[in-house]
Each structure stands twice: as C-alpha cells, then as structure tokens.
Amino acid sequence: MEHTGSKNFLLNPNFLPNPILLQDEELNKYILETSVYPREPELLKELREATAKLPNAFFGTAPDAGHWSFYWLLSSPYCSLTIPHDGKITAIDRDRKTYEIGLPIIQKSGVEHKIDYIESPALPVLDNLLEEPKNEGDFDFAFVDADKGNYWNYHERLMKLVKIGGIVMYDNTLWGGAVAKPEEAVPESKRLWRRSTIEFNKSISADPRVEISHVSVGDGIIICRRIG
C-alpha cells in the first residue's frame, strides 16, 4: 500500500528548520573542527561554504552526518569524487536550481560525466527505472533526503533497484528529536512529517529485507543494507 505523501514544507510559512541532535554547540564545533573539516576535500569545502550562504542552508545534510555515512560506508571520500571513471550517479531533484548550486564545483572537480542529473519529482523516475528489468538490483547505493512523507514509497522501489548487499540511507529520521516527543510538544509545522517519520521508522525496523542502523548524528540517519 502507498503511504500518503505530504505537502512541501517550504509552502508553510511557519516551518522551522530542525535543530541538529547534538545540542551542545561547542561540542558540535569541536567535532567538526577536529575530525570533519581537516579531512574534507577542498572542493567539498567550497561546496559546503557556497551552500552555507543560502537562505535554505539548513537543507544540507549535516557535515558530520555526511562525513560519517558517505566516507565510511562508501569507503571513499564522498561518492562522485572517487567512484571509478565509468561509475555513474543518478541524481534526482525536482528543482534544477538546487543542482546548479553545486554544478560549478562538480565541473571543476572533473566528475560531471559521472552524474546523470534528472530534473523531476523522484518517485516517477524510480518507477521509470523499474520498467527496465536491467535496472533491478543494478544500484550499489541510494541516499534519500527529500519528500519525507514518501520515504516508504521510495523504500519499496529501492528494495528492487539496489542490489542485495547494497546500502540505502535515509536522512532526517529523528526529525530534530520530534519523533520521541508527544505531538503537543512539537510545533505544528513539524507534526505532519513527525508522524510520517515515526511511521517510516516503525515500518523499516520491521522490514526483513534489510539490516538497519539508526545513527544519531546530524538530524538522524537510518542506514540499511539490503539482505533480501
């Protein structure tokens, strides 16, 4: 059964960005300055700094969460920089402007040929991919960070597209800590996606097709390995 999608929170004037889970600012700064920034490739630093200036900078995956998951799981500094020359990334964003923020840096780093950018809502793209039997089990990795109300619908499709042994990651799975709070204690603008996140977390935890680890960095990340 399809889970119900949700409204775009940017249309909601009361939307508040999620706080990162680590509430101690000094400690957060300490972690970033000692363990994340010193090892960050120069081009990613440029990308992070370019994004930080934008009004929706809070959209970005937290640097410690990105470092932890992309660096360790993909065993390579941040995907496109070091995937093999003939490796491919399918990047889907319905707003081309978002892709264009990073495009000059992608071009400078010489990895543009590895990225197939598709300007579209993501679900129909995954459905199109699934129409081609050759795409089943063809992906090593997927990262989902948009349209939180549809996470389960992405998951169902990714369980066919990503190979057994492959990794899928979902960002913002602790929704600023709201998942553990009673609804009344959460600002109204966050309630809808709090509910869908709780529902998603419960469903994925019971899904025998994956092993999961719920990691409490940034805004929470669920990392799963497809096992069936």
Ligand SMILES: C[S@@+](CC[C@H](N)C(=O)[O-])C[C@H]1O[C@@H](n2cnc3c(N)ncnc32)[C@H](O)[C@@H]1O
């Ligand atoms: C939270 S941001 C992703 C940030 C990114 N992970 C980073 O670290 O920079 C969400 C992005 O998803 C896009 N988006 C929102 N809903 C979408 C949908 N249904 N399909 C595809 N893209 C969507 C938005 O345009 C936005 O660029």
